[in-house]
Amino acid sequence: MITDTELTTLLEDIYRQYGYDFIGYSKSSLHRRVQRIFAMDKFPSFAELRYKLLTDDLYVKHFIEELTVNVTEMFRDPHFYKTLREQVIPSLASKPFIRIWHAGCSTGEEIFSVAIMLQEAGLLEKSLIYGTDLNAKVLANVRRGLVPIDQMKKYSENYIASGGPKDFSQYYTAHYGQAILNQKLTEKVITSTHNLVSDSSFNEFDLILCRNVLIYFNKNLQDHVLDLFDKSLSPLGFLALGSKETIRFSGLATYYQQIQPEKIWRKTQ
Amino acid sequence: MEKNPVTPKLVVIGGSAGSLTVLFQVLPELRPSFPYTLVLVLHRKGGSDSHLVDLLNAKCTAPVIEVEDKEALQIGQIYLAPSDYHLLLEDRATFCLDDDEKIHYSRPSIDVTFESAAHVFGKDTVGILLSGANDDGSEGLARIRAAGGMAIVQDPNSAQMPVMPQVAIDKNHYDYVADIDQIRSYLNQLS
Known part of the structure; x- marks a missing residue:
């Protein structure tokens, strides 16, 4: 499980290094999504995810896409x-x-x-x-x-x-x-x-x-x-x-x- | 039920097929101004079956509110997860909605709210899993227990659809098995 502190650390890293600002996003949803990416991409530890995000631009692109993709429908409601x-x-x-x-x-x-x-x-x-x-x-x-x-x-x-x-x-x-x-x-x-x-x-x-x-x-x-x-x-x-x-x-x-x-x-x- | 000395701030009841009849036997009998926030996560048909909140309000003395985004939690009130959204806790004071993909073919998913409640309210959480025909809820109960909270499942013998509580029992993700009367008295003795 990723802790709240770890989530904040990640978001600050991403903002400092790439300029994407997720600080004002709802923590509960972000937490679920980061947790899901963490499991999906099979990271052995939080430190490895953090390192990947700090060193691999292509992975960051994928990470941001996963973090921000929303489901949508035609004529929903x-x-x-x-x-x-x-x-x-x-x-x-x-x-x-x-x-x-x-x-x-x-x-x-x-x-x-x-x-x-x-x-x-x-x-x-x-x-x-x-x-x-x-x-x-x-x-x-x-x-x-x-x-x-x-x-x-x-x-x-x-x-x-x-x-x-x-x-x-x-x-x-x-x-x-x-x-x-x-x-x-x-x-x-x-x-x-x-x-x-x-x-x-x-x-x-x-x-x-x-x-x-x-x-x-x-x-x-x-x-x-x-x-x-x-x-x-x-x-x-x-x-x-x-x-x-x-x-x-x-x-x-x-x-x-x-x-x-x-x-x-x-x-x- | 004396084992767990938790003083709950949040009680989350998850139910699917066959759970409404249980709620109609429990919720109208709750003592007035109960000292916690009660959240209902029920598998519902998609679209806007706004009748459910009206139906619950007609039966309950406590107000039943269908949650809107960033709604504030209040003690002594009943909150219903809206159809077609997952219900999360942003912090101890605020709900949050999310329309990510369905979990266990369900949105709202019981697991999602149980897990979020465990994360935010920790040991101050009680999760109650009622009748249902799928396997939603049991993982969430495990998370509530891991966080020090209390996990109760409806006695499958008293459930119209025993599958959902039985899955939690089979996985050993529970503290107590309770029939409908026991669930009601449990909720009324919480302080």
């Missing part, structure tokens, strides 16, 4: 997407140009879901979808529009439950165990690495989605990131978080209005 489809997207329609930011987009399944809904609303053409993640490896997947084919049955059910009116299978073709999304859906997507801890706002958006990313941060870092989102939202923009995340405990709460019962808030000033 269908009722959330139903609200997005019925209450958020229509109010973006009158804009000459729509900018959306998926912060911490992982392998892109949520981007693909929103792209499908924008296309169905006839708005994809005038939209730009920015997908950012700390982990560069996952972004290659976003650009190619790849989804594991064995998940498509579940995603199809999610899509229907979210009020999707079309035949879901028209949005992808099967290719060697993967589903490739129609190119139309990914050509409006721009990907970039972005670190919510250390990078600043880079544009103004009408909708920011950041679902199940903040749970991995401690309260201080959550406040910092919510402030970053606030600075990056247009005056009546929308912020969408994961189903158990909230802005209730932050300074934003007073001038954002929630679309109950979903974790979607609209900026009111």
Whole structure:
């Protein structure tokens, strides 16, 4: 077992030597992940893991990827997407140009879901979808529009439950165990690495989605990131978080209005 | 049950198939303002079966709260792990959620919360493993015991699905085997 002190030592090493700042991450989740990597890569002792991280740049890359990869789904929580489809997207329609930011987009399944809904609303053409993640490896997947084919049955059910009116299978073709999304859906997507801890706002958006990313941060870092989102939202923009995340405990709460019962808030000033 | 002199600050009950009927016999009978935090980790269907928290609230006198991220722990309250997340303890005052992959085909996983509770609350942890049809929970009980806490399993004879408590017994990861009445009186004599 890795102790709390050892975990802190590792995080400080990584920050000092490579500049990745995990100090504000939730200790409990990080601890589980480091423990898992430690077991998976069969280190005989903590000292060996620490030495490897201090001396092997390639291993550090792998370690950071394992530490930061997040699971994602298409149309996860269908009722959330139903609200997005019925209450958020229509109010973006009158804009000459729509900018959306998926912060911490992982392998892109949520981007693909929103792209499908924008296309169905006839708005994809005038939209730009920015997908950012700390982990560069996952972004290659976003650009190619790849989804594991064995998940498509579940995603199809999610899509229907979210009020999707079309035949879901028209949005992808099967290719060697993967589903490739129609190119139309990914050509409006721009990907970039972005670190919510250390990078600043880079544009103004009408909708920011950041679902199940903040749970991995401690309260201080959550406040910092919510402030970053606030600075990056247009005056009546929308912020969408994961189903158990909230802005209730932050300074934003007073001038954002929630679309109950979903974790979607609209900026009111 | 006098063996273990722990004064628990945290009681975690893990259950799967067949555990709700046990909870309905135990939770409504808890004495008011019990002096610990009670956490329920139940295998649930994915999606948002928000009825469970309503159902529990209808039966219990203590408030039952479905945990949101970074929710604060309070004594005398019952917390339910939300569907589709693992429930962790960030420290003695704060819950934390995590949506990493399923463990034992389950999210929330009982092992994950037991292990996190053992890590943060150490000897001040009681883990109780109820009826269920898979092998979640037993490793977590081992961790609670290793940290000096108390591990109780439901008597498989009193369980609708005896597999889950039986696995913990077979691996010897328990301090006490208790039927439903004994679990209730144990919880009510904790101080």
